[in-house]
Amino acid sequence: MTIDKETVDKIAHLARLELAEDEKQEMIKDMSGILDFMAKLNEVNTTGVEPLxxxxxxxxxxxxxxxxxxxxTEEGLLNAPKSDGSHFLVAKVIG
Structure with a gap:
C-alpha cells in the first residue's frame, strides 16, 4: 500500500484533523515509514514462537x-460547597 495525498486527506478527515500542506507531506513520509517497518516485521520468521x-x-x-x-471527615468536607457535617450534599440528578 502506498500513502499518497488522497490517503492522508481521507485519514485526516476521519480523525477530524486539519493539516496544512507541509504537514501532509510530513505525514506521507511518516506513514510510509510505518508501513515499511511493518513490511520488515512481516519478513521475520516466527515459526515456533509462542504468542506473548x-x-x-x-x-x-x-x-x-x-x-x-x-x-x-471534617477536613475532607472543608472545601465542600454543601455538606451536613458528615456527608457531601449534591443536587438530585435522578427524578
Missing part, C-alpha cells in the same frame, strides 16, 4: 490494603 500474552509469568502481585485515616 503477558509480559511476566507472575499473577496478581498486589500490595496488601492497609486501612488508615489520612484525613478526618
Amino acid at each position: 500474552i503477558y509480559m511476566t509469568n507472575d499473577a496478581n502481585i498486589l500490595r496488601e490494603d492497609v486501612v488508615r485515616q489520612e484525613i478526618t
